């Protein structure tokens with residue numbers, strides 16, 4: 001791992017593999033790490049987030065997964081960010097201390113979403129109490145208003161946040177409000193913050209306003225293609241970058257219409273990688289056989305510019 005290096009590029013929002021009877025399946029994480037690195041060229045992971053069903057796992061399971069990713073990712077991954085957000089502040093603090101103890105490269109926290117913060121100060125107060133439990137670990141705010149219902153604009157949140165959270169390192173921005181994202185980047189240009197976009201189907205637009213990279217579910221199985229989009233964008237080859245975005249978008253548009261969430265991501269990752277991701281945890285229901293057949297056929301029909 002590379003401590004201190006600014007987080008850039010693609011970060012896979014990891015799926016939590018489960019056994020058919022619904023237990024977490026740590027035994028495939030080693031294979032999963034190798035697959036991400038060698039087949040998808042993705043060397044950063046975000047563990048126990050939305051895609052990882054982090055909020056549906058017990059504290060013990062979250063710790064076990066974090067430890068396994070750290071252990072298997074050692075010498076292979078660049079960054080292992082652990083999502084430690086929880087509805088209960090003491091639980092979130094416990095997870096932050098644990099992530100620090102096992103040497104995580106960063107921690108991230110979602111806004112609490114049952115009793116919600118109603119303004120910036122309440123949200124920062126919560127984040128600060130968690131971040132201060134891991135005083136040497138880079139801290140990221142995980143902004144995902146479609147799921148949390150917490151719509152406090154990040155631009156507003158960032159104003160003065162470093163004074164209260166000295167470890168503040170950036171934002172995982174999972175929202176479509178690109179004006180907010182652009183204003184964050186504009187105002188924080190000279191700071192060393194990382195802005196990582198989380199709506200995979202419109203990553204190219206976020207790159208255009210200066211996002212440093214992306215955290216998302218599709219980089220588990222479309223990481224290599226999305227890396228080619230990043231490369232084309234870096235070389236200012238906009239037509240090629242657009243081509244990749246259009247094609248990943250074509251797949252996502254198709255599956256979103258069928259109904260696409262964490263369960264379906266698990267199914268897609270299983271058929272693409274061959275690693276059994278297992279079922280999701282209730283209340284999520286397993287992807288249907290029909291979804292799997294249609295998603296597979298669609299993905300196989302895409303003619304990528306690199307001929308793959």
Ligand SMILES: CC(=O)N[C@@H]([C@@H](O)[C@H](O)[C@H](O)CO)[C@@H](O)CC(=O)C(=O)O
Nearest residue numbers: 013049050051174198199200215216217
């Ligand atoms: C709502 C949701 O799950 N969003 C995903 C996206 O990667 C999403 O799956 C993708 O854009 C397809 O819609 C990520 O932002 C979530 C994520 O990074 C995480 O698992 O923490």
